[in-house]
Amino acid sequence: xxxxxxxxxxxxxxxxxxxxxxxxxxxxxxxxxxxxxxxxxxxxxxxxxxxxxxxxxxxxxxxxxxxxxxxxxxxxxxxxxxxxxxxxxxxxxxxxxxxxxxxxxxxxxxxxxxxxxxxxxxxxxxxxxxxxxxxxxxxxxxxxxxxxxxxxxxxxxxxxxxxxxxxxxxxxxxxxxxxxxxxxxxxxxxxxxxxxxxxxxxxxxxxxxxxxxxxxxxxxxxxxxxxxxxxxxxxxxxxxxxxxxxxxxxxxxxxxxxxxxxxxxxxxxxxxxxxxxxxxxxxxxxxxxxxxxxxxxxxxxxxxxxxxxxxxxxxxxxxxxxxxxxxxxxxxxxxxxxxxxxxxxxxxxxxxxxxxxxxxxxxxxxxxxxxxxxxxxxxxxxxxxxxxxxxxxxxxxxxxxxxxxxxxxxxxxxxxxxxxx
Numbered sequence: 001x002x003x004x005x006x007x008x009x010x011x012x013x014x015x016x017x018x019x020x021x022x023x024x025x026x027x028x029x030x031x032x033x034x035x036x037x038x039x040x041x042x043x044x045x046x047x048x049x050x051x052x053x054x055x056x057x058x059x060x061x062x063x064x065x066x067x068x069x070x071x072x073x074x075x076x077x078x079x080x081x082x083x084x085x086x087x088x089x090x091x092x093x094x095x096x097x098x099x100x101x102x103x104x105x106x107x108x109x110x111x112x113x114x115x116x117x118x119x120x121x122x123x124x125x126x127x128x129x130x131x132x133x134x135x136x137x138x139x140x141x142x143x144x145x146x147x148x149x150x151x152x153x154x155x156x157x158x159x160x161x162x163x164x165x166x167x168x169x170x171x172x173x174x175x176x177x178x179x180x181x182x183x184x185x186x187x188x189x190x191x192x193x194x195x196x197x198x199x200x201x202x203x204x205x206x207x208x209x210x211x212x213x214x215x216x217x218x219x220x221x222x223x224x225x226x227x228x229x230x231x232x233x234x235x236x237x238x239x240x241x242x243x244x245x246x247x248x249x250x251x252x253x254x255x256x257x258x259x260x261x262x263x264x265x266x267x268x269x270x271x272x273x274x275x276x277x278x279x280x281x282x283x284x285x286x287x288x289x290x291x292x293x294x295x296x297x298x299x300x301x302x303x304x305x306x307x308x309x310x311x312x313x314x315x316x317x318x319x320x321x322x323x324x325x326x327x328x329x330x331x332x333x334x335x336x337x338x339x340x341x342x343x344x345x346x347x348x349x350x351x352x353x354x355x356x357x358x359x360x361x362x363x364x365x366x367x368x369x370x371x372x373x374x375x376x377x378x379x380x381x382x383x384x385x386x387x388x389x390x391x392x393x394x395x396x397x398x399x400x401x402x403x404x405x406x407x408x409x410x411x412x413x414x415x416x417x418x419x420x421x
Contacts, residue, residue, distance in 0.1 A: 026256065026285055029208040029236035033110060033141055033186035039211060040190065042112070042145055048084040051077045053094070060092020062120060067096045078105035086112035089119060089148060097122040098129075098176065101136045109141025115148030115192060121178070125157045125198065132180035132203065136187075144179075144189045152178040152197035154223065161199070161224040165277060175199030175225060185209050195219065200227045201246065207234045215242045221269040223247035228270065231257050233285065240264055249274045250300070255315065256285035268298035272330070273322075276307035277340050278315040279353040286316035296326045297365075303333035304363070306355060307340045308378070311348035320358045327365030333393050334360055336386070336407070338378045351378035357385040364392040372417050373402035375409065383407040392416045 044050075051073050054060065058069035077087045078101070085107045094117055105111055121133050133152060136142065157175055164172035177200040181187060190213040194201045201217040204210055212229060219226045228244035231237055233256035243266045244250040250267035252274045253260060267273065273295070275287055297303050304322045308315065327333055336358065337343070338351040355377060372393040377383035383406065390413035393400050404420035411419040 027206055027208050027233055027235045029259065030185065032209045032236070034188060034209070034211065039143075039188050039213070042114075045084040048086060049081060050086055050088050052088045052090060054090060058094055060090070060094060060117065062093030062095055062118075064095060065097065065122065066094050067099055070094075070096050071099055074101055077111060078103060078107060081107040084108045086114050089113070089115045089117045089146070091116050093118045093120060095120045095122060097127045098133055099135070100130070101134065101139070103137065103139035105139065110143050110186065110188075111139075111141060112143045112145065115144065115146040115150075118149045118151065121152045121154075121198070123153050123156050125160065125176075128176040128198075131174070132177045133198070134178065135180045135182070136184055137182045139184045140186055142184065142187045145191055147191050149193040149195060150178050151195045152176075154196045154198035154219070154226070157198040158224055163225060177201070177203040177230070179203070181210070182206050187211065188213065190214055193218070196223070197226055199225060200230045201244075202229045204229070204234055204237060205232045208236055210234065210237045212237070212239045213241060217242070217244045217246060219246040221245075221247055227252045230254075231260065233257070235259055237261075242266070244270060246270045253287060253290065254278070255281060255287065257290070258288045260290045262292040263294050265292075265295040266298070267295065268300045270300050272297055272300040272302035272305055274302070274305045274307060275317060275320060276305070278308040278317055279312040279351055280309055282313050284313055284315040286318065287320075288316075288318050290320045292321065292325075293323045295324075296328070297330050298328045299330075301331050302335060303327055303330045304360065305332070305335040305337065306358060307335070307337045308351045308353035308355070309340050310338065310342050310346055310351045310378075313352060315353040316355075317353065317358075318356045321361070322359065322363065323361040325363045327363065327367065327393065329366055329368050331368045332371075332374065333367050333369075334363060334373045334388075334391070336375045336377060336383055339376055343376070350380040352380065353378065354381050355383045358383065359387045359389075360391065361387070361389045363390075365394070367393050367395050367400065370395050370398060370400055371403060372400040373420075375402075375404045375407050375420070377406040379406045386410070387412070388415070388419070389413045390415075
């Protein structure tokens with residue numbers, strides 16, 4: 001018997017090790033549940049049940065921990081119902097700790113979470129052993145609507161925030177994200193506000209067919225590592241008409257992201273829009289098919305940025321376009337940086353990330369830096385197929401300049417700064 005138990009333990013250990021060591025499988029978007037539908041319109045379906053968290057013991061006083069009541073209400077909605085149903089968080093202030101909204105659900109999808117109230121995170125960081133605050137997993141068909149607020153109450157935790165971007169992720173404890181989506185498809189998050197997250201406002205990973213619309217994400221400019229929307233390993237993510245003012249990237253996209261469309265974003269303060277950092281992980285999936293248009297960036301430290309590590313791992317980014325972008329007092333408007341956190345006197349081996357087909361078009365406004373276009377690519381591969389067209393960036397009364405290293409962009413149209421020599 002002891003031998004049999006030992007064999008089972010060894011087998012389980014091997015399976016766990018293999019799972020941890022295996023690369024993520026690329027996500028491929030399937031049928032879009034919300035295609036050609038007016039997702040902005042919310043109508044109560046015939047026979048749709050409304051499950052109110054108050055009926056499960058939640059207290060709207062902002063002091064009583066209502067986590068268990070929320071968990072019980074979700075259990076009823078997702079796992080004990082077969083027809084159309086919605087979870088209602090009514091007006092009032094609700095205090096809840098870390099919890100899962102897990103599927104798959106037995107109810108008719110999409111399931112709706114209607115948030116009218118003000119949902120507050122508990123402040124004791126030790127309660128977040130699962131990693132994030134509100135975790136949505138294994139759901140196919142979800143709408144989060146209602147105009148309510150998720151307040152991460154992150155101020156006390158910011159002093160403990162670690163910069164996992166620079167260090168080894170295995171040794172870095174990332175602060176909890178407010179809304180975390182994993183293994184989800186056909187999701188709409190609309191008209192919601194998030195404030196003061198401990199970590200990221202919204203983290204999307206291993207998801208497909210995600211729509212993030214009319215969101216307002218706010219945190220102090222000084223709040224560390226509070227990315228607005230962070231996306232990895234996901235296919236078909238649409239972000240439209242969002243307002244983000246935070247302490248880090250307004251939107252960040254890393255490995256395994258493809259087919260992303262960002263439209264009418266208002267960003268600032270913050271660190272701008274970032275693709276990367278890339279080349280940080282072994283067996284890194286490429287980033288492909290990113291379209292960003294009709295956006296404004298105000299008082300951000302960076303503007304439109306693609307960043308990759310030198311002397312790390314292979315990776316790739318391609319088919320990326322930035323168009324119709326207005327900037328106001330942006331420090332570094334246009335950047336490709338393949339010497340990430342190694343500039344200005346980088347002695348490391350060149351980046352192994354291949355960057356190609358990146359397009360900047362109709363970018364206008366003001367900058368707080370004379371170097372308005374800065375394209376520093378890997379001397380091993382260079383950046384291929386880069387175009388810069390119709391750029392008009394002013395630095396007071398002084399001229400702006402551009403720099404191109406290991407790339408020969410195609411310049412066209414009206415250009416200020418002038419093309420690289």
